[in-house]
Amino acid sequence: MTSSIPAVGTRTAEAATLQAVFLDLDGTLVDTEGFWWEAETEVFAELGHILDDTHREVVVGGPMTRSAGYLIQATGAQIGLAELSLRLNASFVARIGRGVPLMPGARRLLAELAAHQVPTALVSASHRTIIDRMLHSLGREHFRLTLAGDDLERTKPHPDPYLTAAARLGVDPARCAVVEDTMTGVTAGEAAGCRVVAVPSVMPIPAAPGRTIVGSLEEVDLSFLRSLITESP
Structure with missing residues (x-):
C-alpha cells in the first residue's frame, strides 16, 4: 500500500499543515508541579x-514509578514502590x-x-485517575484524546x-506540535519527531x-503553532 504521508523534506502545502496539537498536563496546562513536590515532601x-x-x-x-523509585533509592526509605505510589497519589x-x-x-x-477544530490530545505521565479528576477543571470537551502514564507500557x-497519540488520531508526528514544561516531556516529543514548544515551569x-x-x-x-510546521525543515 502506498503511504499518503509525504516523504521527509517535501514542501507540499499538505506538509506545511498543522495536523494536531499535543499538550502536557502538570506544569503546562495546570499549575500543579508544586503540588507534586508538596505531596512528595509530605509523604x-x-x-x-x-x-x-x-x-x-x-x-x-517524570512518571510516578520513576520518581517514586528514585526517591526510595535516594533516601533509603523502607517502603515498597506500590505502597509509595498509592500514598503519593492520595x-x-x-x-x-x-x-x-x-x-x-x-x-x-x-x-x-x-x-x-484542531485535533488536540492531552498527553501526560500522570495516572489516569489524576487526569480524569483534572479534566473537570480543563473541560473534557477540549480533547479528542487523552493518554495517561499508566495507559502505556x-x-x-x-x-x-506522542507516537501513540499521533497513531490514534491518524496524523503524522512531524506535523504535530507538542507543548511541554519539563526536559522529560521535551525529550519525548522530540524523540517522536514532533515540533516541540517548551514552556519551562520548575526547571x-x-x-x-x-x-x-x-x-x-x-x-x-x-x-504560532501553525508557523512551527511551516518553518520546519
Missing part, C-alpha cells in the same frame, strides 16, 4: 526523611481536590484550538506517548536546534 516526612531541593530536578515531569489528590489553578493562557489556548521520556530548559522556548502559554496561539 517522605511521614517516613522520617526530609527531601531537599536537589531531588526536585530529578523527579519533576496526597496529590487531596491537594487538587481544593481546586486546580490553570496556567496563564491555558484556557484561552484550549478555547482557540476547539473553535478551529512506556511513558515519557520515551516517545511512545530551565536549554536551547537546542529545532526547539522553541517561550515564557508562558500567553505567547502561544494557533497562528
Whole structure:
C-alpha cells in the first residue's frame, strides 16, 4: 500500500499543515508541579526523611514509578514502590481536590484550538485517575484524546506517548506540535519527531536546534503553532 504521508523534506502545502496539537498536563496546562513536590515532601516526612531541593530536578515531569523509585533509592526509605505510589497519589489528590489553578493562557489556548477544530490530545505521565479528576477543571470537551502514564507500557521520556497519540488520531508526528514544561516531556516529543514548544515551569530548559522556548502559554496561539510546521525543515 502506498503511504499518503509525504516523504521527509517535501514542501507540499499538505506538509506545511498543522495536523494536531499535543499538550502536557502538570506544569503546562495546570499549575500543579508544586503540588507534586508538596505531596512528595509530605509523604517522605511521614517516613522520617526530609527531601531537599536537589531531588526536585530529578523527579519533576517524570512518571510516578520513576520518581517514586528514585526517591526510595535516594533516601533509603523502607517502603515498597506500590505502597509509595498509592500514598503519593492520595496526597496529590487531596491537594487538587481544593481546586486546580490553570496556567496563564491555558484556557484561552484550549478555547482557540476547539473553535478551529484542531485535533488536540492531552498527553501526560500522570495516572489516569489524576487526569480524569483534572479534566473537570480543563473541560473534557477540549480533547479528542487523552493518554495517561499508566495507559502505556512506556511513558515519557520515551516517545511512545506522542507516537501513540499521533497513531490514534491518524496524523503524522512531524506535523504535530507538542507543548511541554519539563526536559522529560521535551525529550519525548522530540524523540517522536514532533515540533516541540517548551514552556519551562520548575526547571530551565536549554536551547537546542529545532526547539522553541517561550515564557508562558500567553505567547502561544494557533497562528504560532501553525508557523512551527511551516518553518520546519
